[in-house]
Amino acid sequence: MEKNQIVRIKYCDYADLCSECVRFSVSGMKIISGTAHRELAERIAQSVGIQLTNVTVNTFPDGESFVKINENIRGKDVFLIQPTCPPTNHNIMELCVMVDAARRASAGRITAVVPFFGYARQDRKAKARDPITAKLVANMLTAAGADRVLTMDLHASQIQGFFDIPVDNLAGNPIFVDYYAKKYGEGCEDMMVVSPDVGSVARARAFAQKLHMNLAIVDKRRQKANQCEVMNVIGDVRGKDCILFDDLVDTGGSLCNAAKALVEVGGAKSVQACASHGVLSGPAIDRINDSVITELALLDTIPAIDPKKSSKIKYLPVAPMFAEAIERIYQEVSISKLFR
Secondary structure (H helix, E strand, O other): OOOOHHHOOOOOOOOOOOOOEEEEEEEOOEEEEEEOOOHHHHHHHHHHHOOOOEEEEEEOOOOOOOEOOOOOOEEEEEEEOOOOOOOOOHHHHHHHHHHEEEEEEOEOEEEEEEEEOOOOOOOOOOOOOOOHHHHHHHHHHHHOOEEEEEOOOOHHHHHHHOOOEEEEEEEOHHHHHHHHHHHHHHHHHHHHEEEOHHHHHHHHHHHHHHHOOOEEEEEEEEEOOOOEEEEEOOOOOOOOOEEEEEEEEEHHHHHHHHHHHHHHHHOOOOEEEEEEEEEEOOOHHHHHHHOOEEEEEEEEOOOOHHHHHHEEEEEOHHHHHHHHHHHHHHHOOOOOOHOO
């Protein structure tokens, strides 16, 4: 064994650790960070037990991205960590340049680790002549030279089919399940999980089942043309503590309106919310601060906001889950355990 070679425990397919598990070296692994979320990349590398690879990532005065890998990665298993959050176009292009740089440096395998996949909401033609931009981004990453993609909570699961390479779409709800189970214990069974719209029902139902909670739905519709939306609550939330569950929060309008409907229409006692990705663009933070939501729990797939801007927003770490997924991919073993 080489000097200073880091040794980890190899996972088996059946349990966290068992007598048949063996030790393995991570000397063949390289983790590279873009500029979108270096803090997350550092935490993932720390969890794996290695240092981030030395790279130079710059933006020229004209806006062009430049990436130079300052270490030998020939034949290595390379993981490029870059959520494509705002500024979305810049971060996507930087990721593609990182993939190309790793390919031209003769990396053995290149995995694009994209905790938040931008453009995921443009996954279909809603109207005539609309683009399907999520498919375009998938084509770009594949053409750049990525061998596989590791992401979390795609807005639409079918986006996995846009890629011609393997895609592992991690589920963030186990992190929320652990958080609320520890926070409320057996009291969870007296609470309600609420889907903020009909489109999120399947995701919210899976979350509710794991916490043994009942499910309610906020349904918004226009009764007639040119009339305001009417918010209806499907399910009895009167006097209940509710948790709104969604995959992302962008401007916060739908989430805050759903919370308001739960209290004013449904008679809920209190409303919390959780979502995998906190884009928090435009008036989102002000809306959340002014809303009836008492706490918004987000995963740190996107860089956190300044805590001074809102005392309601809490971030839960995803680094341990991504670190385990990366280790399992590197070892060529199943990651299905992470989809519990």
